[in-house]
Amino acid sequence: MKCQKCDRPATYHITEVASGTPVELHFCEEHAREYLSSGQKLPTDQMTQVTEQVAEHLVKHLVVGKAAEELKRLDEQTCPYCGISFHDFRHQGRLGCPYDYQVFREQLESLILNIHGETQHKGKQPSKGAEAATRRTELIRLRREIKEAVEREEYERASQLRDQIQEIEESA
Amino acid sequence: MLQEGDRVVKLEDLMGRRGEWLRGEGPESDIVMSSRIRLARNLADFPFVRLAGETERRQIAERVEAALKDSPFAPHLMPLRVDELSELDRHFLVERQLISREFAEGQGLRLVFIDHQERYSIMVNEEDHLRMQVMRSGLDLEPAWKLINDLDDHLERHLTFAFDEKFGYLTACPTNVGTGMRVSVMLHLPAVVITRQMDQIFRGLEKLELVVRGLFGEGSQAMGDFYQVSNQVSLGRSEPELIAKVGDVIPRIIEYERKAREFLMNESQENLHDRVSRAFGILKTAQTISSEETMHLLSSVRMGVHLGLISGLDTPTLNELFLLTQPAHVQKLVGTDLDSADRNIERARFLRKRLNG
Numbered sequence: 001m002k003c004q005k006c007d008r009p010a011t012y013h014i015t016e017v018a019s020g021t022p023v024e025l026h027f028c029e030e031h032a033r034e035y036l037s038s039g040q041k042l043p044t045d046q047m048t049q050v051t052e053q054v055a056e057h058l059v060k061h062l063v064v065g066k067a068a069e070e071l072k073r074l075d076e077q078t079c080p081y082c083g084i085s086f087h088d089f090r091h092q093g094r095l096g097c098p099y100d101y102q103v104f105r106e107q108l109e110s111l112i113l114n115i116h117g118e119t120q121h122k123g124k125q126p127s128k129g130a131e132a133a134t135r136r137t138e139l140i141r142l143r144r145e146i147k148e149a150v151e152r153e154e155y156e157r158a159s160q161l162r163d164q165i166q167e168i169e170e171s172a
Numbered sequence: 173m174l175q176e177g178d179r180v181v182k183l184e185d186l187m188g189r190r191g192e193w194l195r196g197e198g199p200e201s202d203i204v205m206s207s208r209i210r211l212a213r214n215l216a217d218f219p220f221v222r223l224a225g226e227t228e229r230r231q232i233a234e235r236v237e238a239a240l241k242d243s244p245f246a247p248h249l250m251p252l253r254v255d256e257l258s259e260l261d262r263h264f265l266v267e268r269q270l271i272s273r274e275f276a277e278g279q280g281l282r283l284v285f286i287d288h289q290e291r292y293s294i295m296v297n298e299e300d301h302l303r304m305q306v307m308r309s310g311l312d313l314e315p316a317w318k319l320i321n322d323l324d325d326h327l328e329r330h331l332t333f334a335f336d337e338k339f340g341y342l343t344a345c346p347t348n349v350g351t352g353m354r355v356s357v358m359l360h361l362p363a364v365v366i367t368r369q370m371d372q373i374f375r376g377l378e379k380l381e382l383v384v385r386g387l388f389g390e391g392s393q394a395m396g397d398f399y400q401v402s403n404q405v406s407l408g409r410s411e412p413e414l415i416a417k418v419g420d421v422i423p424r425i426i427e428y429e430r431k432a433r434e435f436l437m438n439e440s441q442e443n444l445h446d447r448v449s450r451a452f453g454i455l456k457t458a459q460t461i462s463s464e465e466t467m468h469l470l471s472s473v474r475m476g477v478h479l480g481l482i483s484g485l486d487t488p489t490l491n492e493l494f495l496l497t498q499p500a501h502v503q504k505l506v507g508t509d510l511d512s513a514d515r516n517i518e519r520a521r522f523l524r525k526r527l528n529g
């Protein structure tokens with residue numbers, strides 16, 4: 001696919017959602033930058049490089065490489081552990097918990113590719129491995145449920161949940 | 173968790189100290205101020221900080237504190253409750269590069285561990301649960317990596333970090349995922365700025381996936397001709413590869429700066445000598461002076477000292493003047509909050525005393 005503004009190949013596929021009706025845009029790097037930096041509140045001096053701002057804006061306002069009709073479906077996906085939706089992430093620019101990388105894997109993979117040019121981690125690994133981390137994810141949900149139980153004044157339920165957390169923590 | 177009393181005393185102690193990046197030692201320290209490596213980590217069993225309530229923030233802080241307790245680092249690290257510090261104290265820590273501006277201005281329970289040499293800084297409940305950094309004077313990336321890697325290894329024995337086989341260390345923002353690492357080198361490039369070559373360097377670095385930021389002051393403005401070069405991407409390259417990516421380009425930037433200095437000395441030594449002497453003269457005699465002007469003039473003087481055009485000043489003293497004339501530091505020197513006009517008067521008084529002594 002060619003860039004909408006020149007003959008170079010389009011490497012940035014942007015679904016602009018700011019206006020309410022999603023619009024698909026395809027740009028080369030230069031024109032993606034031009035597009036993303038126009039009308040946004042960006043520091044205009046040359047000290048900060050635009051690439052970084054592009055990454056920041058992709059995270060905050062846009063979904064990359066997704067057709068407009070898919071966006072609504074993807075937006076409604078919710079993390080069962082921390083409770084945020086993909087829509088929340090796009091508006092906050094920050095994820096809610098580590099498990100979001102599983103729930104929103106499809107969406108995040110293209111975003112990560114755009115930011116880093118790669119999608120496979122290389123380098124240091126924790127000695128306990130990824131499994132130890134995954135096993136602890138359940139605790140995020142339990143902690144959230146405690147908060148909710150306390151809000152509803154279900155103190156017995158909260159105390160049960162606390163025991164459950166302790167059990168998991170001690171088994172690790 | 174932490175005692176109010178001894179904390180304040182310790183913070184005041186930093187004032188009289190020359191932190192790691194001011195030492196002015198280490199390789200190429202006339203041009204390279206400091207090398208810094210930061211790692212972002214999150215505990216696997218908590219939501220990211222923005223969703224963490226006060227209870228969870230406290231639990232996260234307690235876990236990190238416990239993990240550090242029996243470590244070889246513990247005797248040197250002092251915890252500070254950043255959310256309980258005054259605005260002035262928080263800015264004081266920002267100016268010393270011990271905490272980020274976002275962390276200073278954030279909300280909720282936040283903690284930072286720092287050592288007396290100001291080499292380590294471990295922020296708890298920043299954007300990620302842990303943002304830890306090691307700072308070294310001069311161009312000294314490999315030792316910095318060894319120190320931060322050891323710290324990470326130690327913490328990992330006590331904590332379970334969020335990690336994914338594919339995406340690596342998981343962070344609140346996908347821009348930091350993978351190694352969670354940012355490698356930064358702070359450079360002083362006055363001659364490059366005078367000879368208008370900064371644009372060229374910017375463009376070259378961008379192609380190499382490196383970012384340049386101006387240092388000091390608000391936003392990205394480069395005050396005092398200080399620039400920070402760091403890696404743009406954090407995923408898909410190993411830590412040594414990222415260190416090499418930044419480290420390999422620094423000698424070339426140093427070369428640019430040395431060539432530019434040589435050029436200025438050969439082509440217009442009188443002008444250059446005049447420029448640095450006048451800068452020195454203003455700093456020694458001004459009655460009121462802004463932080464911006466101070467940085468600008470100190471930058472000339474720093475270069476003048478290294479070119480042998482000014483004598484009687486050493487690199488550590490100059491580095492220290494850059495820091496001590498920052499807004500929060502001026503107020504800490506005087507011992508009270510000051511408005512901008514009063515700060516300018518106190519700053520000038522301080523400079524006269526230090527430079528005419």
Ligand SMILES: [Zn+2]
Nearest residue numbers: 003006028031
């Ligand atoms: Zn184009």
Ligand SMILES: [Zn+2]
Nearest residue numbers: 079082097100
């Ligand atoms: Zn989640």
